[in-house]
Each structure stands twice: as structure tokens, then as C-alpha cells.
Amino acid sequence: MSLYAMSSYQSKEYDYQLIKQQSKTDVELSIIVPLFNEAAVVDQFHRRLTCVLDAMSTGSEIIYIDDGSSDETWRKLQLLSQNTSEQVLIRLSRNFGKEAAMSAGIEAARGSAVILIDSDLQDPPELIPDMVDIWRKGYDIINMRRRERHGESWLKKTSAAVFYRLLNRLSDIPIPENVGDFRLLSRRVVDHINALPEKTRYMKGLFSWPGFRQKALFFDRDPRAAGETKWNYLKLLGLAFEGITSFSIQPLRLASWGGFLTATLAVLYALVIVFKALTLGIAPPGYASLMVATLFLGGVQLLAIGLLGEYVGRIFIETKQRPLYLVMKKFIKPANRRLTGVAS
Ligand code: UDP
Ligand code: MG
Numbered sequence: 001m002s003l004y005a006m007s008s009y010q011s012k013e014y015d016y017q018l019i020k021q022q023s024k025t026d027v028e029l030s031i032i033v034p035l036f037n038e039a040a041v042v043d044q045f046h047r048r049l050t051c052v053l054d055a056m057s058t059g060s061e062i063i064y065i066d067d068g069s070s071d072e073t074w075r076k077l078q079l080l081s082q083n084t085s086e087q088v089l090i091r092l093s094r095n096f097g098k099e100a101a102m103s104a105g106i107e108a109a110r111g112s113a114v115i116l117i118d119s120d121l122q123d124p125p126e127l128i129p130d131m132v133d134i135w136r137k138g139y140d141i142i143n144m145r146r147r148e149r150h151g152e153s154w155l156k157k158t159s160a161a162v163f164y165r166l167l168n169r170l171s172d173i174p175i176p177e178n179v180g181d182f183r184l185l186s187r188r189v190v191d192h193i194n195a196l197p198e199k200t201r202y203m204k205g206l207f208s209w210p211g212f213r214q215k216a217l218f219f220d221r222d223p224r225a226a227g228e229t230k231w232n233y234l235k236l237l238g239l240a241f242e243g244i245t246s247f248s249i250q251p252l253r254l255a256s257w258g259g260f261l262t263a264t265l266a267v268l269y270a271l272v273i274v275f276k277a278l279t280l281g282i283a284p285p286g287y288a289s290l291m292v293a294t295l296f297l298g299g300v301q302l303l304a305i306g307l308l309g310e311y312v313g314r315i316f317i318e319t320k321q322r323p324l325y326l327v328m329k330k331f332i333k334p335a336n337r338r339l340t341g342v343a344s
Contacts, residue, residue, distance in 0.1 A: 027061045029060040029112075029128075030060070032105030032114060033049075033062065033065065033117055035067060035077075035101075036069055036073075036101070038227055039073045041225045041226045045121055050083035050084075051125075053084060056128075056132070059335075061087070063090065063105045063108055064088070064119075065101040065102075066091045067098065067100070067101040069095075083335070084336075088108060088332050090104055090108060092325050092327060102181060102203050104325050107194055113186055113187065114186075115128060120227060120229075121222060121224070122221050122222050123219075123221070124222060127219055130217060132184070141184065141208075142184040143179040143215070143217070144182040145219070146178045146179070146219065152221075152223075160178070165177070170250040175205055176214075176216065181204065188210075192210040193206055193209075198246075198318060199318055199320075204243065262297065
């Protein structure tokens with residue numbers, strides 16, 4: 001056995017034993033927190049979250065996924081204070097992106113309800129008890145809808161609104177507008193999402209895909225507590241493209257319709273030219289109209305090929321069947337109920 005194989009084997013065994021040892025049946029709620037270079041907020045976030053969880057009588061676990069941070073995030077996570085919740089710390093081997101980090105979280109979650117929340121305090125942890133109350137009434141998905149997006153630019157708000165509208169127009173399943181990743185999912189929804197084999201994961205779409213009973217709760221999104229957003233417009237545009245191409249083939253259909261329309265117009269125009277040639281004699285061809293037609297058709301064709309390429313690219317990625325993420329380390333810190341003095 002090679003050294004690499006042996007060490008990974010040993011660490012797997014170690015993880016397994018840890019999980020077996022710590023695994024409790026009283027984990028009812030799993031809070032999933034993806035983090036990428038969030039050293040500036042992690043302590044503050046943990047304090048606010050544990051304050052909320054300690055006041056609840058629900059047995060919970062907090063799953064922190066360090067998405068390959070290069071700052072102090074991982075070290076700080078290991079030093080976090082104990083509370084009434086079990087803490088699961090997962091470190092991915094590199095930055096796989098928020099979608100992959102969330103997938104890692106929902107796969108590790110053991111709770112009957114799972115809540116995804118950002119670590120920058122834009123999603124207030126104080127809303128968790130309300131979400132759990134609604135879940136207890138029998139809902140499977142609680143979507144947290146943003147009423148106000150404090151601290152976000154006009155351009156970001158408008159582009160987000162346009163994107164959600166477009167996505168909903170194109171996609172076959174309704175994807176709620178203005179709902180980010182902050183939401184509660186019931187165990188059966190999580191199981192269905194975990195069972196999906198696809199590798200390109202647009203989570204906001206996947207969360208809506210299983211259906212079941214859903215409810216929306218409105219909230220005002222706060223500005224980021226500290227640190228900087230990890231998304232620039234180019235990345236957001238990429239995510240938007242991924243969202244549309246993962247959930248709809250309407251753009252392909254649109255390209256077909258575009259082609260059909262252009263071909264019909266071309267036939268009509270050809271008839272006009274033939275008619276004119278027969279009745280009026282052959283007129284010298286116009287340079288401008290030829291140029292415009294060639295450029296326009298060239299542009300449309302390139303666009304359609306590019307679109308096709310997007311879908312072929314998705315197929316290419318899917319056929320490789322690579323794992324969504326790799327875990328470098330995983331720890332479980334047991335709940336420390338005595339310290340907090342909260343009866344459970
Ligand atoms: N995040 C992550 N991996 C990434 C980018 C972001 O885990 O590659 C996490 C980040 O640490 C935060 C959440 O995803 O907890 C939301 O990121 P951010 O606040 O930068 O996005 P925004 O709120 O600006 O859309
Ligand atoms: Mg944020």
C-alpha cells in the first residue's frame with residue numbers, strides 16, 4: 001500500500017470511529033455554514049449562532065465547511081467555544097466553490113431538518129427558531145425571501161432581479177425569486193438532493209427541484225458584518241449561466257426558433273429577388289445589404305454554437321464523474337451541555 005493510500009485509509013478509519021463514537025440520535029437540527037476566507041467574521045458569527053441555538057431546546061449540530069480558505073479561518077474554527085450543539089468541522093482540500101461546500105454540508109448533515117446559512121451574518125441566525133417552528137407545522141422547505149437587501153449596490157439588486165425573472169421564465173420548475181441559499185430543508189428533501197448524481201450543481205435550483213410543501217418567510221438582508229464578498233460580477237454571470245443551462249433547455253429551443261425564423265425570412269426574400277430579376281432584370285447586388293446580412297447571420301450562428309457549446313460542456317463535465325469535492329480533514333467536537341447549563 002502506498003503511503004498516500006495508507007494515510008487516507010487511516011484518516012478515513014479515524015473519521016469513521018469518531019463519527020460512530022460521537023453520533024447521537026438527538027441531532028434534530030443541522031446548521032450548515034460554508035466559509036471561504038472568513039477569519040474576520042467567524043468568531044462573531046459563532047457567538048450569534050450559538051446564542052440562538054443555546055436558547056432552543058432542539059438538539060443541534062453546526063457543520064462548518066472550510067472551502068479551502070488560505071487565511072486563519074480553519075485555525076479559528078478549531079478554537080471556537082463549545083455550546084449545546086455538536087460541532088462538525090470539515091476542511092475541503094482546496095476551494096471548490098460555495099455550491100460544492102454546501103453539498104459537502106448537506107451530505108454530512110444528520111438532522112431531521114437542515115438549515116443553510118452564510119457565515120457573514122447577512123442571513124440573521126436569530127430567524128432560525130421561526131424557521132424551525134414552521135418546519136414543525138409540516139413544511140418541508142422554508143425559503144427565506146429577501147425583502148430588503150441592505151448594503152448591496154443598485155446594480156447587484158437589479159441584475160439579481162432580472163436574472164431570477166429570466167430563470168423562472170426559462171426553467172420548467174418554479175425557482176423562488178429573491179431567495180438565496182438561506183433556507184430550511186427537511187430530511188426527505190435533503191435525501192432526495194443527496195441522491196441526485198449530477199456534478200454541476202446550481203443549488204438554488206436543486207433545492208426547489210424536489211418540490212414538497214414550501215413556505216416563504218420574508219426577511220431584511222443585512223450588510224456583510226466584516227470581510228469582503230467572494231463574488232464579482234464575472235463569477236455571478238458564470239453562476240447565472242450555470243443556473244439557466246442546468247435547469248432549462250429553452251435557450252436551445254430559442255436558437256432553433258431563431259434559425260427557423262431566419263430561414264423563412266431568407267426564403268421570402270429570395271422569392272422577392274427572383275421575382276424582381278424576372279420582371280425588372282438583374283439589378284447589381286447591394287454591398288451594404290450583403291455585408292449586413294453576412295455579419296448578422298455570422299453573429300447569430302456563433303451565438304448559437306456558443307450556446308450549444310455550453311450544453312456540450314455540461315455533458316463533458318458530467319461524463320467525467322469527478323467527485324464534487326475532496327475532504328482533507330473532518331472533526332467532530334461533542335456538545336458541551338454542562339458548560340452552558342441549559343437543560344435538554
Ligand atoms: N463561500 C464559500 N466558497 C466560495 C465563496 C463563498 O464557501 O468559494 C461562502 C462565504 O464564505 C460565505 C457565503 O459563501 O459564507 C456567501 O459568500 P459571500 O458573502 O461572499 O456572497 P454574497 O453574500 O456576496 O453573495
Ligand atoms: Mg454575503
